Amino acid sequence: MRETTQCVCGSIKSHIIGSVQFEIRGKKIVVHDAPHFICEACNRRSFDSTTDIVSILKIAYKGDLNEISYFDEGFLDGVFAVPSKGIKVKVRSLSDYCDAKGVTPADLTKEELEQFLARTKDQQT
Structure with a gap:
């Protein structure tokens, strides 16, 4: 996993694990523990191609959840x-x-x- 990537603003994005808020069809969903890149200059966020954020958002949306943990959903049995x-x-x-x-x-x-x-x-x- 790379630690940094280039941002469209020209600055560098750093890799972090944290909470990211999305809005899907008017519903706000917060994904906790999500691995992503964030630019300190413009606050843009992006995801590595190996981060399946879409599947996590589908689970949250279909389950009518306002919050979900990316980490837990990757290991459904908690093991x-x-x-x-x-x-x-x-x-x-x-x-x-x-x-x-x-x-x-x-x-x-x-x-x-x-x-x-x-x-x-x-x-x-």
Whole structure:
């Protein structure tokens, strides 16, 4: 993923992950956690060709949602994985749990962390 791109105004756009507001047929939809480029000079935003923002907007529009998270919709079951390790981490659930307790994952006990792990059959203990 490139970190910068040229803006039509002649300035440079920087790659960020943040909220972007759209208006579709009079309905305002905010997409949170959207990877995009923004120009500090003219405030224009654009998306890399690998960012499927249209699909996310369709989900929000059809679901009559005013807000949606790009990151969550890319992982509908909330499970994120490092393929070579055989262990999946339920990152969204872990994040929500830590937010509710006011702690970081490093503060959790081994037993607390265990509830956010999904092991493949060959990794079962």
